[in-house]
Amino acid sequence: MSSSSVEYHKKELPSKVRTIGTALFAAGLIIVALGYVTDPVRSAYNNIVGLTFLISVGVGSLFLLALEYVAGAVWSTPFRRVTEFLAANIYLIPLIAIPLLLNVNTVFHWTHPDPADKTMINKAPYLNVTFFIVRVVAFWLLWLGFYYFISKNSVKQDASRDQSLSKLNIKLSTIFIPIFAITISFAAIDWLMSLSPKWFSTIFGVYYFSGTVLAALAAGTIFIVLLNEKGYFVKGLSSDHYYSLGALLFAFTNFWAYIAFSQYLLIWYANLPEETIWFIARWQGSWKFISVGLVFVHFVIPYFGLLSQPSKMNPKRLLTMSAWILFAHYYDLYWMTMPNFGKDGVVLGWMELGFPLLIAGLIMLVFNFKAKSQNLVPIGDPKLKRGIDFRL
């Protein structure tokens, strides 16, 4: 029964992970740099999309990690390291946030409120540069702190096989989850909602949260399926593991749609000018098509793509749908952010490619880096054996 019965031989990731990661990162970096030279304002908006995407994958993964500990889930233990490695992207948040903080005045109009505008003056105690930076730093430190200790304990367990480390992590995770709920909501308000500082939606935090979990799950699933198909996990995962991942992706796709529609329906029904303004901006000119497209990209396609039972078990389908969902989350963030810049219609060009490439490269490099120094399987975890034998 003990975890020592699991035999694990570490396999190195192929070198192409690093090569592709570096290539993507370099290409992204060049485009971003050129973008900032050509059009700093537009690049800053793109920067927000990139940053919130990175937060989604990193902090969302940390949430999934905490969830496994709190729920006592065994099925996800064999590939928990993937989630841990993805959560390590939290380290890189400042890298993407700093250019944005330098441009804080160009994207966030609340930084320079019109003294005659009473609404903005009333919002100033929350929306001001100092407090904004305090929040950004505080949230990042909280995320980083929890990531640091949870992952440290998890790695320590590989050698020591000390069960009390699991208990410690359960405690940390229990504290983290409410903190996550609050910080992710406020991060959504700070980075995304405050782009239109007069607009408000009480469900906005939940809306971003639904996308966050979806992105973290999708990114994780891509790595899990790829690694498992190449035999990186002990004994391999069964189709029941795949099914569970697919079912979670499917569930959160529906959850996202539910929240997105709730937000839309209430605003549409009440028809108050201070609320509808946000959707009207996304119905301007060609943004219409992006808005309608969102329904299909983020809901209809993944919904039917993952609806049937076999599609959740098929590694190829799971892989394509995960990649698609990851794209859909980026699309969603783009849809939330960019209409604040291009008020008349869609802005899409080479500049918009920079951050996706950069961040895809970063995620791969971080994963590669972590996979070098750590085991791909938490071999010391007491739940591992049961996790490998997991059947629905």
Next chain:
Amino acid sequence: MSGKILYSYTGIFDTPDQIIHAAEKAVEEGYTKYDVNTPYPVHGMDEAMKLKPSKLGYVALIFGLSGTLSALLTIWWMSAINYPIVIGGKPLFSFPAYVPIMFEVTVLSAAIMTVVAMLFFFFKLPNNSHPLHGTVYMKKVSADKYGISIQADDPKFSESSVRKFLESVHAAEIIPIYWDEEEINHQNKIFEPKFIVFLAAVALITSGVTYFSFNKLMYMVPFNWMMDQPKLSAQQSSPIFTDGFGMRQPVAGTVARGYMPYQFKGQSDIAGAKLINPIPVSKESLALGKTKFDIYCSPCHGYNADGASRLRGQFPNPPSLHSDKVRTWTDGRIFAVITEGQNIMPSYSSQLSVDERWAVINYIRALQRALNAKESDVQ
């Protein structure tokens, strides 16, 4: 046991591994009509038996989608075609408002039809009997044993070969199962009278209990906040005012909108001299006058104003309005009679507005002219 019809051969095993092995072998042997019975779901049995995924999901899909569609059509027809009401300034066809309903109906019809299909199609209810029921075999496999049952109607079935097969997979016990007499002769059908009576009884009892509990046991007055208001209705008394009346008189000198007070009370002659008919004779005014005259005056004065009315004899005879007196009266003088009444003729000021009174007068003039036409009228 002779003379009975064989249903199946069953084998009983002690461990889950054995039963999985037996199921795998049964597939290899080519048996198609067999089933495995275990006290709990045994992992890996689906693969061992090479079972295909259940078709139940398609029922959910088809009925779910038809729920979506019928909800859409229903609400569209109701709110945009049959009973179009503008709500909140939204278009008659407001798709976002339909979505929650479409969603609910989708879930509802998928759920209900999945259960119904499962029970009546896949489980073949109301036929609730099976040859395996009440057998020793069933008793064992629902406690701590694992069993396989190979049916006699399997094309590969023969008593000796099946017995040999069960021995080859090391069945601890091999038991043949026979059809019950009763089960063979007695086909449970949906239209079985007993079943119909049972259904009717269930329907009757459930609706009776529901009716009783909702209408008698826990009956509550529906919300009545709008009925019971601390306000006074017309004609109610009120302790607030010294005179005890709930209804108040308007402030002295108040004039209602569109109302001109009558200035010649009790002075019909002065009214006759001073009031001038402001309504010119026209098709419309005559038509209005005729309508009003026929309603309010004709019962006493007759349709032709000649006094020949259906009242004749039961009321002091109303005079003809064709008398020289009335013909020579000014319009204002007749107006005074309509407004104030005359002796036993009551006032019509509350039934007829000022303009309507003048219209009636115009009509009376036309009637008078008809009986006493001038030479010039003929031309």
